[in-house]
Amino acid sequence: FGQHLAKRRTLSHNIDFNFGGQIRPDMVMSSDNPRRPTSGNTAMFHGCTLTYFDGLGRGEVLRLALNHLGIAWTDDRIKGSDWPALKAAAPWGKLPFVKLSDGTHLAQTKAILRLVGKQGGLYPADxxxxxxxxxxxxxxxxxxxxxxxxxxxxxxxxxxxxxxxxxxxxxxxxxxxxxxxxxxxxxxxxxxxxxxxxxxxxxxxxxxxxxxxxxxxxxxxxxxxxxxxxxxxxxxxxxxxxxxxxxxxxxxxxxxxxxxxxxxxxx
Structure with missing residues (x-):
């Protein structure tokens, strides 16, 4: 499964949202050269990879929520033709899923979204x-x-x-x-x-x-x-x-x- 992921072109992100909405070249991250470590509850998501099709669907809510955390992460967009070879190895045989930097896999959109919310201050304590x-x-x-x-x-x-x-x-x-x-x-x-x-x-x-x-x-x-x-x-x-x-x-x-x-x- 990892070999399949390695062959696909992915984009990593760490966007500075206090720069007038503009994105400098050094804001686009490569997974092997993060600009800075992330502290606090969002640290578990630093360097993670979100895998989903190249479309909106179930993946967009996670892209926007992860992006809002202001961390470096990888947006791995697969083609439909890639999916049959990946499905058996994917958690629950479904997309999207997140792979943390330590290799831990997270699956199911709403469960991932809740975890992002809890770790990133986007989920009520009440x-x-x-x-x-x-x-x-x-x-x-x-x-x-x-x-x-x-x-x-x-x-x-x-x-x-x-x-x-x-x-x-x-x-x-x-x-x-x-x-x-x-x-x-x-x-x-x-x-x-x-x-x-x-x-x-x-x-x-x-x-x-x-x-x-x-x-x-x-x-x-x-x-x-x-x-x-x-x-x-x-x-x-x-x-x-x-x-x-x-x-x-x-x-x-x-x-x-x-x-x-x-x-x-x-x-």
Whole structure:
């Protein structure tokens, strides 16, 4: 498995977010030459590698959260054609996963996200607030599944029509309304839960942006427009210096989905 990873081109990052959003050449890290050691709770993630496909999907929330920690890490993007040879050796046979610098493997997106949050100060200490964060993170998976399964098995034109209907006044719209109401009840100031940044803000941003970005045929790009509180969370995350720097760093490699994500700062 390690031989496969060694053959792929990967990018390592350590971006200074206090440099006016610009990325100097010395901010792009190589795994064998870290600029500085990381202290504190985030140290376990210093020099880690995140492996996922070259797309948004389940990997983007982890990329943004790891990047926000301000540590050196490697964004290992594999091709679909590489996956069959890697699957048997991957934890649980799934992507994404994280390999720490000591060789420890971490798997399952939400479990990794919670650990990043706990180690990086992005997870509430209060038990009920932590529950609300987990509750909405889990709901993001429900939302993704609802969109993916809507119109499943239908001919393309019919599937798109069903998704458009559901997005505008059906199941997808209703679930988005519940999410917006949840944010109104439990969040404030552009944050989904509480009044400060947590992992659930990255989850809401990644999932909802993906849905509206054109990844799912038939879902209009205006699907999120009626939900002001949800959109405020997207704006909050997109406006973080770490997020701005991340998408600027991606440069010409940015996909249409990444361009859509980055544009949320202008909402």
């Amino acid at each position: 038990a009920l607030a932590a529950f609300r964060v987990d509750e909405l993170v889990d709901t993001m998976e429900d939302l993704s599944n609802a969109v993916r399964l809507t119109g499943d098995g239908k001919e393309q034109a019919e599937k798109e029509a069903i998704r458009t209907e559901s997005s505008e006044r059906g199941e997808i719209h209703a679930l988005l309304r519940k999410i917006d109401d949840f944010i109104g009840a439990h969040g404030s100031g552009g944050f989904a839960v509480g009044a400060s940044l947590s992992i659930v803000d990255f989850a809401v941003f990644s999932t909802c942006s993906s849905i509206a970005s054109g990844v799912y045929d038939g879902v209009p790009p205006t699907v999120l427009n009626p939900f002001a509180r949800l959109q405020a969370v997207r704006k909050t995350v997109a406006s973080l210096p770490s997020t701005i720097a991340w998408y600027e760093h991606r440069g010409d490699a940015k996909s249409k989905g990444e361009i859509f994500n980055a544009a949320a700062k202008d909402l």
